[in-house]
Amino acid sequence: MxxxxxxxxxxxxxxxxxxxxxxxxxxxxxxxxxxxxxxxxxxxxxxGPSKKIKQTGLKRENKNRPREISSKIRRKQIGKELNTKDIAVVKKVLPRDPRFDPLCGQYDDNIFKRNYKFVNDIRKDEKKQLEKELKSCTNTERKKTIKFLIQRIDNQIREEIKRDAEHGKKFEEKQNIRDQLKKGEKPVFKKKSVKKLEGLIERFEELKKTNKLRKHIERKSKKLTSRDRKKILNEDLRRLKRDGFVT
Known part of the structure; x- marks a missing residue:
């Protein structure tokens, strides 16, 4: 010693x-x-030499009994003690909605249109392909779906043109107000009723050019007649209820 x-x-x-x-x-x-x-x-x-940690094996009184593991042992150590792989920790992925996420910034209509301008070109290409397919198609069900898709693309393109026109009008109106303010004049702000009337006049002129005015008037009159008919029926029903004929 x-x-x-x-x-x-x-x-x-x-x-x-x-x-x-x-x-x-x-x-x-x-x-x-x-x-x-x-x-x-x-x-x-x-x-100096590294200190070796003695590994104490988990003993059992009987081979048929399960192993008793101390609660003080960490999760990674349990895997090592049982000669198994470490338990993989799965990270929880939180979903993000860009519409309500402040990190994604604020929505700007002009930037959105500029970035996704190519979508209209894709729609036009799809329409051409569908029209070609419609000519060579013999299945009636498929023809119906193709016609529906073509109609939907036409509506989408029409709505996009309409939105662009409205946006152009708003921009022009704002520009006129700015010019009037620069000149020192009092700007004229149009009322909603005036804007609505101007929109109806433009719509009328557009329908007149495309020869769809008569069809539009017929459709509108049908709607009005059906609305008036419903109104009359409701009034009659209300009167009957008031007089006690209908409960």
């Missing part, structure tokens, strides 16, 4: 001497020495 205790200070003295010698070396020489000796021997020489 005494020999072992006497031997311990000698080891510390040797390490101290080695460290003093190493302290004078440059970083490049240290790297070369590490390459020559190897990282394990190099670390043991400078820092």
């Amino acid at each position: 005494s020999d072992g205790r006497e031997h311990i200070p000698d080891i510390f003295e040797e390490r101290a001497v080695i460290r003093e010698k190493i302290s004078t070396l440059s970083f490049e020489d240290l790297l070369k020495m590490k390459e020559d000796l190897g990282s394990k021997l190099y670390n043991e020489t400078i820092f």
Whole structure:
């Protein structure tokens, strides 16, 4: 026992001497020495031998019994103790809605139209392909679906043109107001009723040019007659209820 205790200070003295010698070396020489000796021997020489942790096996009184694992052991250690892979932690992905997410910025109609301007070109190409398919198609069900798709694309393009025209009018109106303010004049703001009347006049002129005015008037009159008929029926029903004929 005494020999072992006497031997311990000698080891510390040797390490101290080695460290003093190493302290004078440059970083490049240290790297070369590490390459020559190897990282394990190099670390043991400078820092001393690494302490090995004793792994205590989980024993069972009977082989048929399940293993009892301490609650103090961490989840990753349980996998190691049972010789299994570490339990993978799945990160919860939170869904993001760009409409209500402030990180996505605010919606700008002009930027949106500019970025997605190519959609109209795609629609036109799709319409051409559908028209070609319609000519060569023999299936009646497929023909119906193709006609429906063509009609839908036409409506989408028409609505887009209509929106662009309305946007152009609003921009022109704002520009006129700015020009009037620059000149020092009092700007004229149109009422909603005036705007509505102007829109109806433009609609009338457009229908007249495309020879769809008569059809539009007939459709409108049918709607009005049906509405009037419903109104009359409701009034009659209300009167009958009031007089007590209908409960």
